[in-house]
Amino acid sequence: MSINGKSLKNIPWQDKPLGCNSVIWRHKGNPIIVWNPTPKTARIYNSSVVPWNSGFAGIFRADHKDGKAQIHVGFSSDGVNWNIEDEPIVWHDEDGNLYQPNYSYDPRIVELEGIYYIVWCTDFGGASLGLGVTKNFKQFTRLENPFIPFNRNGVLFPRKVNGKYLLLSRPSDTGHTPFGDIFISESPDLVHWGRHRRVMQKGGSGWWQSVKIGAGAVPIETTEGWLLFYHGVSGTCNGFVYSFGAAILDIEIPSKVLYRTRDYLLTPEMSYETSGFVPNVVFPCAALHDSETGRIAIYYGAADTYSALAYAKEDELINFIKSNSELLPGDAEEYR
């Protein structure tokens, strides 16, 4: 088994610590972004990165000191130490008119045919998905909102499948949404979306993903299928707990789930994960991967406060997912 993608030897990496018996392990320098990272921002987390020039670029969720979330650009040579702009991204529409979101959060970015696409949660008379593009991380053009409200956790696939763009999303409500499954939609033009299918539903024999689930990082194409990190939410007497697991989706029909982790892969344990603005959150939004070595570096938000990194090896991870899988009704079908 292998990753179908570019070689990216310079992604962040640390070997698995001796004695670690998990298929995912944390970066020793976590968190990589801490409180008050820029003059105007209080917390930067739930953010997404891509290779850019000889290093990396990222789109960051930045909660400002007025408490509202905006998205910012940042750059890094090593993927660990980031220079993040103090001002939010300025968006124009395709006619060149200013088209600034009221708020913006939890961005995902993907390169697709040389263009960088950003999907984030925006205000459209309620939480919904925003979609925009950049070619240079200086000018940003906002496209049509893919869906009517309410929606969060939009993740584009890194290539067209059967000639169509594919977008994962999690239908939602006006509030903190005590439910949620992952859907997929296709588009010929990034403007009109249809042929919607439900990919995976929340639930399972365990509890970690019993309240809701949502796509995390851009899917990684492997010989075994699309590797998707996704978050799962458990309910407690004091609120939600966000963990994450992974699924493998059919390459040609990604609405079909082949495997999905019965147990979480990572759950809040470290103090930067269990304590912060929102305690008990690990929330993956990006994964860099090197096809030559099978190394995967997962970027995740911690406690809605910090940015953190975790690592996995592709072969070990996929073997684990395949041998610790539990599907739910409808997961293996083209549920419509």
Next chain:
Amino acid sequence: MSINGKSLKNIPWQDKPLGCNSVIWRHKGNPIIVWNPTPKTARIYNSSVVPWNSGFAGIFRADHKDGKAQIHVGFSSDGVNWNIEDEPIVWHDEDGNLYQPNYSYDPRIVELEGIYYIVWCTDFGGASLGLGVTKNFKQFTRLENPFIPFNRNGVLFPRKVNGKYLLLSRPSDTGHTPFGDIFISESPDLVHWGRHRRVMQKGGSGWWQSVKIGAGAVPIETTEGWLLFYHGVSGTCNGFVYSFGAAILDIEIPSKVLYRTRDYLLTPEMSYETSGFVPNVVFPCAALHDSETGRIAIYYGAADTYSALAYAKEDELINFIKSNSELLPGDAEEYR
């Protein structure tokens, strides 16, 4: 001012009663469909009709005696007395495979270029819109679901506008949804939908539409704009109260509201509206209209139990809407 449509002299009609000072008045024989209308069904309401041959055909919401809603076909020579089939519509997909909804409710039907399109609320891992077609009211073909969940109150326009199909809808949640605005989406092919705009939001200086609003009947094209009947919901200590009002939308850019009734046009007053399976509901789903006389016959569900009729004259109604209008922020814009 006039209706841009066909002459339909045989639609149900009763002149306005002497002494009535409202622009909408009820049919004297209301309700036109009562409890247990067919052997298997308990309540038929929130249903939609079109001219068909020399009479009328309809798609009816029928709550069966197991308590679940399905949609049925019915026929009538006068639009008042209906023969409704005892069995639900059987749907096949475009490949001829059975594609039966788990549940179906609140259908709207419209003729568009000689084909009859039905939009209803269906189960797609949550309440969402189903879309299907028939040419003969015998075979029914289900198309792709236009949207991911959660959605209700889908209403197609009776013609393409600027070459695109237009669909009104009301984003929703998993339950009885204590919020809701009307959105519009366009499609080149009835499969992929985009360029979404919010048409109207709930609220206003009054309370009758303070909780949520939703499109009712297929919009009627007039020289003043698209005449849209819509429901508005008020919250009380004992649940929701559904009234209805009307709006006039820009002909070329129907996401722009030109006028909208500050007060409701009809609210539950009669015993068949205030009492039934769900008390205090009037819920319009269809409006037949005669371009020659300006007569409009509005079909509405009453108390989630009965089907009822009300009448209006187009010129009087539009004058009333224009002179008793109140817009909300964003209503007059292409809100995106």
